[in-house]
Amino acid sequence: MRIVVVGASGTVGQAVVDLLRSRGHEVVTVGRSSGDVRADISTADGLTHLWEQVGEVDAVACAAGEVPFAPVTDLTSADYSSAWEKKALAQINLVRTGLDHVAPTGSFTLISGIVSRDPIRTGAAASAVNGAIEAFVRAAAVEIAPRRINAVSPSVLTESLDVFDAFFPGFPPVDAADVARGFVKAIEGAGTGRTIELP
Ligand SMILES: NC(=O)c1ccc[n+]([C@@H]2O[C@H](COP(=O)([O-])OP(=O)(O)OC[C@H]3O[C@@H](n4cnc5c(N)ncnc54)[C@H](OP(=O)(O)O)[C@@H]3O)[C@@H](O)[C@H]2O)c1
Numbered sequence: 543m544r545i546v547v548v549g550a551s552g553t554v555g556q557a558v559v560d561l562l563r564s565r566g567h568e569v570v571t572v573g574r575s576s577g578d579v580r581a582d583i584s585t586a587d588g589l590t591h592l593w594e595q596v597g598e599v600d601a602v603a604c605a606a607g608e609v610p611f612a613p614v615t616d617l618t619s620a621d622y623s624s625a626w627e628k629k630a631l632a633q634i635n636l637v638r639t640g641l642d643h644v645a646p647t648g649s650f651t652l653i654s655g656i657v658s659r660d661p662i663r664t665g666a667a668a669s670a671v672n673g674a675i676e677a678f679v680r681a682a683a684v685e686i687a688p689r690r691i692n693a694v695s696p697s698v699l700t701e702s703l704d705v706f707d708a709f710f711p712g713f714p715p716v717d718a719a720d721v722a723r724g725f726v727k728a729i730e731g732a733g734t735g736r737t738i739e740l741p
Pocket of ligand 1: 548549550551552553554555572573574575576581582583584605606607608609628629632653654655656695696697698699702706
């Protein structure tokens with residue numbers, strides 16, 4: 543398949559790219575500051591540029607997104623807006639603008655995160671937008687068939703424990719390589735409207 547991976551230089555994204563290439567797929571990498579195509583998916587111009595450069599694909603995979611973490615008593619309206627625009631709305635608009643560029647039986651795979659179902663301190667904005675992404679995936683799947691759409695929802699990454707370990711007490715971490723297997727399941731498998739939880 544020809545697959546575009548947004549966030550390809552990140553911890554998750556690099557593992558996704560490596561696994562997809564090892565399985566024989568052609569991968570087009572996207573990021574704001576690196577990749578085959580430089581595009582910011584949180585802006586309309588960025589999405590226009592992305593699709594002009596990428597063209598037609600069989601699958602879209604997104605491993606991008608930024609969310610502020612702070613105590614719920616400190617999170618501002620601007621923080622919630624930022625989380626929405628840079629993680630949830632960016633991915634929703636990636637799907638919305640990508641529908642005409644994905645094969646009729648192609649797929650979208652978005653990224654959410656464990657805190658939608660298992661909250662942590664300082665994670666209210668992340669919980670809110672991850673839940674929104676998963677709800678969007680369930681809803682969009684109903685209408686875009688036979689194209690498919692799923693979300694991958696990782697626990698804290700093993701590779702990120704140096705920064706996040708204290709925020710995820712007792713959570714089982716997941717290796718980026720295993721998160722990448724979730725993307726492969728979504729892309730090569732048959733499911734739609736699902737959130738693939740890892741672990
Ligand atoms: N790390 C964890 O433990 C963990 C756990 C659960 C869920 N997640 C979620 O998984 C996703 C990836 O996490 P990560 O740790 O792999 O992040 P990361 O290492 O910071 O990588 C993020 C990647 O996305 C790109 N990117 C960010 N915003 C973008 C935008 N608006 N348009 C295009 N590219 C963009 C970045 O490159 P440029 O800066 O060049 O654009 C980078 O390649 C995030 O949504 C995060 O919330 C992470």
